[in-house]
Amino acid sequence: MTAPPEPRLRAVIQSAAEKLLTARCADDLDEARLEADLLYGEAAGLDRSHVIAAGGDPPAPDTLERFQALLARRLGHEPLAYILGFREFYGLRFAVGPGCLVPRPETETLVEAALAAIREHPRARRIVRVADVGTGSGAVAIAVARHAPSAKFFATDLSTEALAWAGKNRRTLGVTERVVLLAGNLLEPIGEPLDIVLANLPYVPTDEFEALPEEIRDSEPRLAVDGGDDGLAPFRSFADQLAAHIADGPVAVLMEIGAGQALFVEDLIRAGLGRDDCVTTIHRDLRDSRRVVEVRCGYPPAELAAGG
Ligand SMILES: C[S@@+](CC[C@H](N)C(=O)[O-])C[C@H]1O[C@@H](n2cnc3c(N)ncnc32)[C@H](O)[C@@H]1O
Structure with a gap:
């Protein structure tokens, strides 16, 4: 046969x-x-x-x-990125695995908006001090750092497991000198005044978390996704810390958000900053969802920044 x-x-x-x-x-x-x-x-x-x-x-x-x-x-239902050991984000390869959130394409909206905020910051020709709060794999801080050579980054996370992935990515992607990794709660571990604050904090309300697909709910860290009863608990604590950590002069705060959160988050950021010279922009992602709230305070008007 x-x-x-x-x-x-x-x-x-x-x-x-x-x-x-x-x-x-x-x-x-x-x-x-x-x-x-x-x-x-x-x-x-x-x-x-x-x-x-x-x-x-x-x-x-x-x-x-x-x-x-x-x-x-x-x-x-193990996440594909965990099995492969990496995920492409903003054209870069990030190592990922259990203990850190897999970076999502919609978070590239935060990176784009952050790069514009750095470029247009009056300190742009000197060193702009940027925080990435809840850095996870380091995706946001590292992607921005690769395209903003004049900026220095302070990236925090409560999870030391996530910070280990960020450390690996910082090394592989060649930005170790400019991205400082700090363990701790939100902005607390940062000792320098900040010109720009970026954050992709957990924003899924707890009841929606329970209904998420198995591969997110059972594999990715709950600390990275579950934002408490209304999804905004981490945003409130973050806003309470803001005033103590921002520089005098022009500042920008940019936060990724979920559906229906834009107005609440704008109010929280403005109250936290406590300044009256602020302008808000809402950035939409590729699916046309409101994805990033940006509040800039004390920036020069756009035509002056452009030299007009
Ligand atoms: C939505 S994930 C974002 C990860 C990464 N920045 C990204 O965009 O892919 C949120 C991150 O915030 C961290 N986190 C949650 N609560 C925190 C807190 N109170 N202080 C610092 N980090 C926190 C989580 O461990 C997780 O890494």
Whole structure:
């Protein structure tokens, strides 16, 4: 009897994608195929284009075994980024794993707005002092630092596990000198006056947290996601600390928010700053949701900042 023909990689990927879709690990077949390609690439040490190019070949038995083990983890709803060990954010590769939130694409809105706030700050030609509160993997501080060479960063987190990931990313991405990592509550560990404060704090109300997909609720740290009864508990404590930590002169505070939180968060930030020379901007993300509240105080008018 002749042995049955070995399956081609294309068929292996298709079957894995169908399983991922059935297990609700992906929203559609395209996303499921992408995940299957990435998992196979991880097992084989190939990037996605090479996985696709090898579609007509039968996979090597040991690679197939490694792939099936990774697929089983994913079918058990472990986050894809934890299995792969990284997530791309703002064009950079961040190492992630248990203990830190996987950076989300919508947080790139905070990075974009932060870069503009630094560029337009009157100290921009000297050193702008920036905080990233609740830094997690370090995604925000590090992405901004890579594009703002005149800024110095103080990145805090209550979680020492998260700070270990941030430390690794700070090293790999070459900004160790300019990103100081500090363990502690919100702004408390920072001893320098700040020109710009960035924060992506937990903002999901507790009852919504319980209804989140299994892979977020059971794998990512609750401390990174659950914002208490109305989702705003960490924002209130943050606002109470603001006045003691900001510099005299121009300052900006930028916070990522969830649905329906913009007005509450604007009020909290303004009350916390206690200044009467402030202007608010709400930035929308790529899905057109209100995603970042920015309050600038004492900045020169835009035409003056532009030299007009
Ligand atoms: C939504 S995650 C953001 C992580 C990262 N900045 C990002 O955008 O991907 C919130 C982070 O805040 C941290 N955190 C929660 N409460 C905190 C507190 N009171 N002080 C400092 N960090 C806190 C969590 O550990 C978590 O890393």
